[in-house]
Amino acid sequence: MRYRTLGRTGLLVSEVGFGAWAIGGPAKLGQNTIGWGPVHDSTSLRALQACFDNGINFIDTADVYGWGHSEELIGQAFKGKRDRVIIATKVGNRLDKYGNWIKDFSPQWVTQAVEASLRRLQADYIDVYQLHSPDVDFKYSDAVFEVFEELQQSGKIRCYGVSIGPVAHGLEISRLNKGSLFQVVYNLLRREPEADLFRVAQEKNIGIIARVPLASGFLTGKFKRGHRFHPEDHRSKRSGEEIDRTIEKVEGLRFLENDNRTLSQAALQFCLTHPAVSVCIPGAKTPEQVRMNAAAGELGPLTESELAQILSVLGP
Numbered sequence: 601m602r603y604r605t606l607g608r609t610g611l612l613v614s615e616v617g618f619g620a621w622a623i624g625g626p627a628k629l630g631q632n633t634i635g636w637g638p639v640h641d642s643t644s645l646r647a648l649q650a651c652f653d654n655g656i657n658f659i660d661t662a663d664v665y666g667w668g669h670s671e672e673l674i675g676q677a678f679k680g681k682r683d684r685v686i687i688a689t690k691v692g693n694r695l696d697k698y699g700n701w702i703k704d705f706s707p708q709w710v711t712q713a714v715e716a717s718l719r720r721l722q723a724d725y726i727d728v729y730q731l732h733s734p735d736v737d738f739k740y741s742d743a744v745f746e747v748f749e750e751l752q753q754s755g756k757i758r759c760y761g762v763s764i765g766p767v768a769h770g771l772e773i774s775r776l777n778k779g780s781l782f783q784v785v786y787n788l789l790r791r792e793p794e795a796d797l798f799r800v801a802q803e804k805n806i807g808i809i810a811r812v813p814l815a816s817g818f819l820t821g822k823f824k825r826g827h828r829f830h831p832e833d834h835r836s837k838r839s840g841e842e843i844d845r846t847i848e849k850v851e852g853l854r855f856l857e858n859d860n861r862t863l864s865q866a867a868l869q870f871c872l873t874h875p876a877v878s879v880c881i882p883g884a885k886t887p888e889q890v891r892m893n894a895a896a897g898e899l900g901p902l903t904e905s906e907l908a909q910i911l912s913v914l915g916p
Contacts, residue, residue: 601655601897606878607807609759609780611686611727615872616897617658618651618890619811619883623673624666626832629693630701635666637833639885641673648677650887652684654894660783660809660881662690662732662763663713668720675722688728688783688809689717690763703735707747714756729757730783733765740769745778763811770797774804781807786877787815788870788910789849798876810871813880818846819867821854852913856906861899868896873907 606613622636623644651659659678661670671689678685691713696702717726729748734740748760761781764770770782770793782801786793790812801808814820816835825844829836835843856866864882871880884890902910 601894603657604878605807606686606728606809607781607801608805609728609807611759611807613658613686613879614656614894614897615879616656616868616893617660617809617879617881618648618656618893619881620648620659620661620670620674621665622883622885623647624661624668624670627664627666627669629664630695630699632701633832633834633837634664635832635834636883636885637830643886644673645677646887647884647890648674650890651894652681654891655897656890656894657684658686658688658879658881660688660728660811662693663717663720664690664693664732668716671717671720675720679722682723686727687721687723688730689721689726690730690732691717692732692734703732703738705731705734705738705744710747710751714751718756725755726757727759728781729760730781731760731762733763734769736766738769740772740776740778742776742778745776748779761807763809767792767795767797771800774800774806777804779806781809781878783809783811783881785812786810786871786874786880787813788819788853788867788914789815789846793876794874798874801876807878808876810877810880813868813871814864814882815846815850815867817883818850819853819864821850821857821863823847823850849914853910855909855913856902861896862892864892865896865899866902868893869899869902870907870910872896873901 602615603612625639626635692705751757759780761779763783857863882893
């Protein structure tokens with residue numbers, strides 16, 4: 601496993617991290633399915649242990665994954681070994697008194713939520729605390745980040761950033777010069793950050809966490825046309841036509857497979873080929889998936905000819 605510095609945080613993170621959304625298990629936000637289907641805690645704990653065994657030190661979760669269950673498992677897995685991992689979690693999703701899903705980044709909610717995350721993680725501090733995907737029309741200001749700076753000064757968090765939705769949010773935050781990292785969707789099928797965000801990140805030494813690097817599992821190449829997901833898996837809400845279109849795109853990338861790497865490993869290497877990216881965080885449910893993902897951190901970057909062929913298949 602190779603390691604990179606997460607922007608100006610100074611944190612040395614494994615190139616391949618562990619995305620802990622799925623191990624939270626089935627969950628809903630209001631009427632919205634947000635889980636990845638059934639999982640077994642014993643398998644999830646073995647998957648977390650496999651991170652240690654394969655050089656992965658960056659674990660990304662959120663307070664809403666399994667309504668805190670993902671954080672609880674991480675706390676259980678790394679009890680007594682806290683100094684050996686870098687834990688990132690997120691805040692901002694909750695239910696209102698009517699049971700409706702809302703976004704809340706108020707100082708009152710953030711202060712309450714960080715304490716709950718610390719309890720579940722069985723930790724005295726959180727390495728990386730992130731606003732969790734504010735809505736597209738969210739207005740950023742210095743005041744939004746004051747509570748995060750206070751938490752940083754108190755030692756409850758080491759650094760903070762934003763898990764952004766629209767790429768434009770990253771550009772807006774960078775102009776405010778707040779935080780030290782962005783988490784953003786980046787994969788072979790979603791390359792929007794390359795246009796401006798990555799350039800700004802490199803200029804300002806902002807760390808980039810590439811999320812959904814396997815395009816919600818599609819870039820593993822294991823799905824065939826007609827595949828349908830478990831009803832407790834949020835991907836089941838996609839139309840059959842959308843699923844089939846995505847699978848067709850992935851089929852065009854089979855040339856990236858060879859005797860030394862799987863398609864999913866090539867997809868992770870694609871993310872890591874860009875110098876702006878500090879770490880990619882593929883999700884995993886099993887120790888076997890962790891080992892396969894970690895192995896991508898031992899492979900070299902994609903070649904110029906492979907990158908050119910990707911453009912010819914998918915377009916700019």
